[in-house]
Structure formats: structure tokens, C-alpha cells
Amino acid sequence: MSSPGEFLTQLNKWQSTSARLFFQSILGGLTIWCFDGVLHHASSTELQFGLPSVDGRDLVFVVNVHGARFRWVDNSEAWQFFSVGRSKTVFGLVLEIMLKPGAKVIIAEQFSEAIEVPPKG
DSSP: OOOHHHHHHHHHHHHHTTOOEEEEEEETTEEEEEEEEEEEEEOSSEEEEEOTTSOTTTOOEEEEOTTOEEEEEOTTTSOOSOOTTOOGGGEEEEEEEEOSTTOEEEEEEEOSSOOOOOOOO
């Protein structure tokens, strides 16, 4: 089991390196997919996610993570989110954030091209 600090450390690393990220939010009948995004802000209570080509004053996704549950998702065994025609090997670490019942957010590292994923064995 990972500690909350481990998740925040990884989120801060993605933010500080301007890592290309995939963002998916599912709640109340609304699903948002965002490719090639960046994390603008990460704290123990809030995440701010957007596109590097769009000013954060014009478009930002804010996720209140106070009281949320975090877990790493192993995408080598089962596909966890809709990929819109992309290979799952285009994604690295995948973080699932469970909000209130029925609502969740997925944030995943995104690579320019598919990478080789060695088989488990």
C-alpha cells in the first residue's frame, strides 16, 4: 500500500518536469478526456490540470482531492480507461484518484510514441 506522501511526491515530480499527461475525469454523467496536458498545481487538497498551449486563466481542470483515495493502476494487465485510438504502451505510470462514490480521476504519464513493455514473468 502506498502512502499519500508517495502520490504527492510523484504529482509534484510531474508538475516540476512539465511531464506530458493524460487526464480523465468521470463524474455525474460527464466524462472529460485531455491528452498532452500538464499539471499546473499539486497539493494535498487540490490538483490543477490544463493544456500547455492554453492560458490557465482560460481553461483549467481543478480537482479537490481532500479525502480522496489514491492508487496506482497496472495497465499492463487490463486497460483502465478509454484511449481514443492510442496504444496502452503510450502510457507510463497510471494514477487513479477515487473521489466521492462514483467519481474518479485518472492521470497517466504520456509518451510521444509507444514503448516496449516487457512481459511479466
